[in-house]
Amino acid sequence: MGEIDSFGKAWPLLKLCVGESFEREHWRRLITLLDMPKEVTLDNMKFKHLVDAVPLMLKKAKDIKELSDKAQGEVTIREAIRELRAWCDTAEFVLTDYENIGRKTPLIKEWKEVMT
Numbered sequence: 001m002g003e004i005d006s007f008g009k010a011w012p013l014l015k016l017c018v019g020e021s022f023e024r025e026h027w028r029r030l031i032t033l034l035d036m037p038k039e040v041t042l043d044n045m046k047f048k049h050l051v052d053a054v055p056l057m058l059k060k061a062k063d064i065k066e067l068s069d070k071a072q073g074e075v076t077i078r079e080a081i082r083e084l085r086a087w088c089d090t091a092e093f094v095l096t097d098y099e100n101i102g103r104k105t106p107l108i109k110e111w112k113e114v115m116t
Contacts, residue, residue, distance in 0.1 A: 010054045013061055016068035026071045033063055 017030060027042045034053040036045070050057075057064065094109040108114060 006054050006058060007051075010057050013057055013064050014050065016064060021068070021071040021075045023071065023074075026067060029067055030064070033060055033067065 017026075022030075024042055027045075031040055031042070031045065034050075034056050036049050036053060040049055091114075093114065095106040096109040097104045098107045099105075
């Protein structure tokens with residue numbers, strides 16, 4: 001396989017690694033996965049390092065796709081947590097007292113709405 005063919009096959013893998021889903025920890029994992037020299041870090045990595053790693057990248061395509069899927073899944077979780085925090089900041093509960101054996105216990109009155 002020629003160099004141009006290799007780069008053509010590696011391009012979709014490189015595209016998986018860009019965007020908001022890839023954070024520092026994912027880049028560190030990719031650097032390790034591609035057996036880059038120990039001195040290569042996210043802060044000093046160059047495009048040349050990725051180009052040099054194309055042959056290994058093609059061999060580890062499945063691992064790169066899994067890493068990308070993991071990163072995307074983490075974005076979804078982070079967004080859900082952010083939405084939950086925003087909801088928690090504004091949520092108000094309507095309470096009612098439940099009496100049993102002379103003891104009052106506050107209960108959420110409209111719990112169905114809360115669950116929704």
